[in-house]
Amino acid sequence: MVTLGPAPKRGEKKNAKPNFEEAILLDSLSNRNEVMPRPTRDETLMGIAHEIAKRGTCSRAKVGALISRNGRIIVTGYNGAPASMPHCDHRAWGRDFGAELDLDGCLKDPPAWVKAVWDRGDFDNLWEDGNLNYYSDGSSSVIVTSSDKIPGCTIAEHAERNAIAYAARYGQGTDGADLYCTHAPCVDCARAIINSGICRVLYRTPYRLTDGLDLLERAGVEIVHMP
Numbered sequence: 001m002v003t004l005g006p007a008p009k010r011g012e013k014k015n016a017k018p019n020f021e022e023a024i025l026l027d028s029l030s031n032r033n034e035v036m037p038r039p040t041r042d043e044t045l046m047g048i049a050h051e052i053a054k055r056g057t058c059s060r061a062k063v064g065a066l067i068s069r070n071g072r073i074i075v076t077g078y079n080g081a082p083a084s085m086p087h088c089d090h091r092a093w094g095r096d097f098g099a100e101l102d103l104d105g106c107l108k109d110p111p112a113w114v115k116a117v118w119d120r121g122d123f124d125n126l127w128e129d130g131n132l133n134y135y136s137d138g139s140s141s142v143i144v145t146s147s148d149k150i151p152g153c154t155i156a157e158h159a160e161r162n163a164i165a166y167a168a169r170y171g172q173g174t175d176g177a178d179l180y181c182t183h184a185p186c187v188d189c190a191r192a193i194i195n196s197g198i199c200r201v202l203y204r205t206p207y208r209l210t211d212g213l214d215l216l217e218r219a220g221v222e223i224v225h226m227p
Contacts, residue, residue, distance in 0.1 A: 041071045042180075042202060046226055049180045050204075052076045058156035065159035065181040067167060067174055067198065074172050077163030079156045160189040164196045174198055184225075185212040194219045202226055 039047070045068055053064030057080030065077045157165075160181055167174050175197030183205045185193060190212040193201060200222040207213075216223055 042224070042226065045071070045073070045178075045180045046182075046202060046204060048073070049076075049182050052078050053159070053182045054078075056080055056159070060156075061183070063159040063181065063183050065163045065179060067163050067172075067177050067179050069177045074174065074177060075163050075167045075170075077159045077161075077166060079159045079162065081155050082157055085155070158186065158189050159183075160185050161192050164192050164198075167196075178202065183207055184210075185216070187211040187215055190215040190219075194221060200224065 045066055049064040049066040051064070052066060053062045056062030056064065056078040061079065063079040067074045067076075160179065163179075164174060166172075177196075177198050178200040179193060179198045180202045182203070184203045184207040185201065186207060186209065193216065198221065201216055202224040204226050206225070213223055
């Protein structure tokens with residue numbers, strides 16, 4: 001703890017030359033970066049996007065997006081079913097295996113091996129590519145099947161488009177703005193981003209398909225990966 005010298009008595013002039021302890025204190029206060037270390041603006045806004053993602057209502061993935069201008073938040077968005085519609089729940093596979101899922105409309109009649117994936121709680125390790133499905137159980141073994149291709153979610157709107165739609169609905173301009181998203185945009189979101197006038201996209205988690213980023217790059221949108 002720094003201790004300053006005693007206050008001068010009434011009528012006594014304070015020594016114009018500060019003592020050693022006062023000099024140390026004044027020198028430390030002159031450097032704010034040492035006194036107040038803090039995350040960068042991009043790190044702060046990306047962190048907020050991850051908090052927004054927790055509001056996502058799709059059980060397959062939770063994604064958050066944030067649009068800002070000059071470091072000030074314009075609008076946020078997360079992925080989920082359109083307003084007033086039931087949330088999509090892919091976990092219904094594990095409950096209603098083999099039955100028509102008439103509530104979420106996302107996926108019908110899943111193959112038998114999918115139920116086993118759900119029983120292990122490993123759906124995050126499952127992905128599709130063309131007509132093939134891949135599943136990694138965390139070891140060197142990979143299960144591949146060419147039948148019963150698993151489609152993506154057809155109910156939830158993506159976080160990026162939700163943010164852009166909300167901005168349009170309430171008159172918040174996005175021209176020249178920055179977009180922070182927890183996951184790399186898909187090609188459909190990329191088209192909306194380009195037409196909204198957003199000039200910079202920052203993302204953290206890569207997407208297995210890069211056509212969205214490729215389209216943004218061709219359109220001249222700056223892309224920043226924040227691992």
